[in-house]
Structure formats: structure tokens, C-alpha cells
Amino acid sequence: MTATVVVLGAGYAGAGAILSLEDALDEETDLVWVSDNDYHLVLHESHRCIRDPSVQQNVTIPVDSIKSPSTRFIQGEVTGLDCDDQEVSLDDGSTVSYDYALVTLGSQTAYYGIEGLEEHSLTLKGLDDAFEIHDQVKEAAREATEDDPAQVAIGGAGLSGIQTAGEVAEFRDMHHAPIEITLVEALDEIFPGNDPELQGALRKRLLDLDIEIATGDPITQAEAGEIHFESGESLAHDVFVWTGGITGQDAMGDASLDDEHNRVNADATFETSDDRVFALGDSAIVDQPDGPCPPTAQAAWQAAEVAGENVARALHGQPLAEWTHESKGTVVSVGDKAVAHDVVGVPMNTFGGPAAEILKKGIATRWIRDVGGTLRAARAWPNM
Incomplete structure (x- = not known):
């Protein structure tokens, strides 16, 4: 009897897992790929579309250019996973049965219960989000003057927030637009939790782009055109982008799997509390010796190869391999500039410039x- 393996999601983990599974599975297995988009988005470069939407052609890869002809692709939004019946539910009411499922649905933006935040902010979780930020920044700049510049506020000074701020600054400079940019962070430091040397290098490049940085004052409320802070201060804005955190997809909330905020708990083999379901990428909290694996593109594509192999091993009753994340370093773009830190094989700890x-x-x-x-x-290459 033919077994069916279903991969949910077309992000880094999903695309990588498809390639791994195509190598590991035999021709008797039906491999099915399900995603709401018929393309893979190079998400860590999607911020480039804020400055120039035409970059879309370089950061989207059609699924047909990735998968083999024998892999079936179904376009649809996953709305649920029934582990008892081994079925995936889609938004059109249809279902997809599986023998093994690999969950790589990615994440959605977390709002932490902050009043008005979801209703009054833009996010950067997909291509349409980048286009919307571009359009709103462009419109705000069109109505602004040198005496009354457009105000762009970006909440959250992690990777997405820093890279978003950099692209808005490059748009401003490219078009000589009257725009002021403020990057706000609840904690006392930008790029929280990272090496102080890296934080300092990023701060310098943000300031070089005339981006104001405000830290140590959490947002407590968002309204149309204004955000309020714990200190009692407020900030008026024409455009507000929130990049402050992630949570799992709603589709996983009723999946009867061990999860935290809809992110599925998985061990180092990517197996979840149901031995027919594996999970990785931002969808999962993957156990590692030093704590959960970071939700990064680098980790997702490293993990995808082992996860695909493990699904094939499970299908054939073979022992599963454990995966250990090995960081290759951190590289962050700030507009046209970049900062690299702790890169494997490079003697300098933190560096910028052309390298x-x-x-x-x-x-x-x-x-x-x-x-x-x-x-x-x-x-x-030219647009990256």
C-alpha cells in the first residue's frame, strides 16, 4: 500500500524538507506539498521589497522550480491538523490524508495582548506585507513637506525591525523624501540578547542612516496615528510597523500536540508528541542541548535535511537521527550596509564594510x- 507523506508550508524548512524527502523516499511513497502560496519566499530578504517592490522577482521561487514532477502540490491554507484521523484541513473545506506529516507552517506576529496593536500596525511576515509598507511609506512621503515630514515608527529592534528601518531609510534617501524614522524597543538594547559588540555596530549604522533609536520603554497601547509607552510618553506616526515577536499559526492550536503558543514542541529528531507528526522551523520549538533552537532561516534550512531523512526513516521503521544546531554566524543588513558577527572561518569577531x-x-x-x-x-545577486 502506498504511504503518503505531507509537508505543510513552503518556507525555508518546507522547501528544504521537500528536497531532502525527494532524495530519501522511494517511488512507492506519495509526497504531497501543501502551502497557501505557490512560491517559496526568501523571507530574510523580503524587506528589500519595502524599498523596491520589483525585487519580488528575485525573492520568490515558484514551487514548480523547486520540486520534482512526481511531488504533488496543493495550494491552500492549512486550517487544522487532526492527529487521530491523520488528516489536514484546508480553507476550502477539503482534507488531505497522511501517513506522516511534516509541519513547517512558519509563524505569525505576536502582539502580546497590547491594546490596539494588531488593529493599528503593519507587519512583515510576507510579500504582501512588504508591498503594503512600501505603499504607505510612499503615500505618507507624498503628503509630507520638509517642515512637516512623514513619521515612520518601527516597533521591535530585532532582526526584522532593524532591516525594515534600514530599507525605509534607503527609500527616503533614494527619493529625497521628507521622512523621519524612529526604531523603538521595549528592552534597553537593540538586537536584544546578542553580543554587545554586534549591538554597537548595528546601532552605529542605524544612526548613520539618521534613524532615531528609542529603547527601554515598552509600548502599552496603539491607536490610529499614535502609540503610547509605559513612561507616559507617546509617538505620533503616519506609518507604524510592528516586528516585535512571533507565535505559532492558529491552525496548530487544536492539533492535540504538545505546544507552546501554537508552536509545536519537538525533540532533536523533530518528532512531536505524535509519532506520525514531525515539526521544524518557526512552527516548532526544537529541543537542543543549550535550549530551544533559534527561529532563524539558517537553523531551518540546516534542520530540513535531517528532518526529511528522519521522516523517511520513520516510514521504514529505522532509528531516527538527532540534529544539533551549529550557528555559522550572524549577518544583518542595514540598508545597503551590513554587519557580520562570529562567522565561522573568519578571524574577526564583528565586521562591516564590503566584506x-x-x-x-x-x-x-x-x-x-x-x-x-x-x-x-x-x-x-544585485538586489540582495
Whole structure:
């Protein structure tokens, strides 16, 4: 009897897992790929579309350019996972049966119960989000003057917030637009939890782009055109982007799996509390010796190869391999500049300049090459 393996999601973990599974499974297995989009988005470069929406062609890869013809693709939004009946529910009312499921649905924005935040902010979790930020920044700039500049506020000074601020600044400078940008962070430091040397290098580049940085004052309420802080201060804005955190997808809330905020708990083999369901990427909290695996693109694509192999092993009753995350370093873009830190094989701890910028381009185009081919990667290089 033919077994069915279903992969849910087309992010880094999903695309990588498809390639791994196609190598590991035999022809007797029905491999099904389910996603709400018929393309893979190079999410860690989607912020480039804030400055220039035409970059879309370089950060989206059609699923047909990734998968083999024998892998079935179903476009639809996953709304639920029934572990008892081994069925995936889609938004059109249809279901997909599975023998094994690999959950790579990614995450959604977390609002932490802050009043008005979801209703009065933009996010950056997909291509349409980047386009919306572009359009609103452009419109605000059109109505602004040098005496009354447009105010763009970005909440959360993690990776997404920093890179979003950098792209808005590049848009401002490219169009000589009257825009003021404020990056706000509840904690006392930007890029919280990271090395102080890296934080300092990022702060310098943000300030060089005339981005105001406000830290140590959490947002307590958001309204149309204004956000309020714990200190009692407020900040008026024309555009407000919230990048302050992630949580799991709602579809996993009723899946009867061990989870935290809809992010499924998985061990180092990616097996969940149901031995027919595996999970990785932002959908999962993957157990590691030093704590949960970080929800990064780097970790997702490293994990995908082992996760795909483990699903094939489970299908054949073989022992599962444990995966250990190994950080290759951190590279963050700030507009056209970049900062690299703790990069494997590089003697300098933290560095910027052309070396960091080329490294950032190289990371993005290497992934595009791996999933979409060399020609597509070469075309994308100038915009990364």
C-alpha cells in the first residue's frame, strides 16, 4: 500500500524538507506539498521589497522550480491538523490524508495582548506585507513637506525591525523624501540578547542612516496615528510597523500536540508528541542541548535535511537521527550596509564594510541557488 507523506508550508524548512524527502523516499511513497502560496519566499530578504517592490522577482521561487514532477502540490491554507484521523484541513473545506506529516507552517506576529496593536500596525511576515509598507511609506512621503515630514515608527529592534528601518531609510534617501524614522524597543538594547559588540555596530549604522533609536520603554497601547509607552510618553506616526515577536499559526492550536503558543514542541529528531507528526522551523520549538533552537532561516534550512531523512526513516521503521544546531554566524543588513558577527572561518569577531555586504549577498544567493538554480541566483545577486 502506498504511504503518503505531507509537508505543510513552503518556507525555508518546507522547501528544504521537500528536497531532502525527494532524495530519501522511494517511488512507492506519495509526497504531497501543501502551502497557501505557490512560491517559496526568501523571507530574510523580503524587506528589500519595502524599498523596491520589483525585487519580488528575485525573492520568490515558484514551487514548480523547486520540486520534482512526481511531488504533488496543493495550494491552500492549512486550517487544522487532526492527529487521530491523520488528516489536514484546508480553507476550502477539503482534507488531505497522511501517513506522516511534516509541519513547517512558519509563524505569525505576536502582539502580546497590547491594546490596539494588531488593529493599528503593519507587519512583515510576507510579500504582501512588504508591498503594503512600501505603499504607505510612499503615500505618507507624498503628503509630507520638509517642515512637516512623514513619521515612520518601527516597533521591535530585532532582526526584522532593524532591516525594515534600514530599507525605509534607503527609500527616503533614494527619493529625497521628507521622512523621519524612529526604531523603538521595549528592552534597553537593540538586537536584544546578542553580543554587545554586534549591538554597537548595528546601532552605529542605524544612526548613520539618521534613524532615531528609542529603547527601554515598552509600548502599552496603539491607536490610529499614535502609540503610547509605559513612561507616559507617546509617538505620533503616519506609518507604524510592528516586528516585535512571533507565535505559532492558529491552525496548530487544536492539533492535540504538545505546544507552546501554537508552536509545536519537538525533540532533536523533530518528532512531536505524535509519532506520525514531525515539526521544524518557526512552527516548532526544537529541543537542543543549550535550549530551544533559534527561529532563524539558517537553523531551518540546516534542520530540513535531517528532518526529511528522519521522516523517511520513520516510514521504514529505522532509528531516527538527532540534529544539533551549529550557528555559522550572524549577518544583518542595514540598508545597503551590513554587519557580520562570529562567522565561522573568519578571524574577526564583528565586521562591516564590503566584506560583510558581500557575505550577506552570498548567503542569500546560495540559498536561492540551492532551491531555485544557479541562473536564478545570479539574477538575484544585485538586489540582495
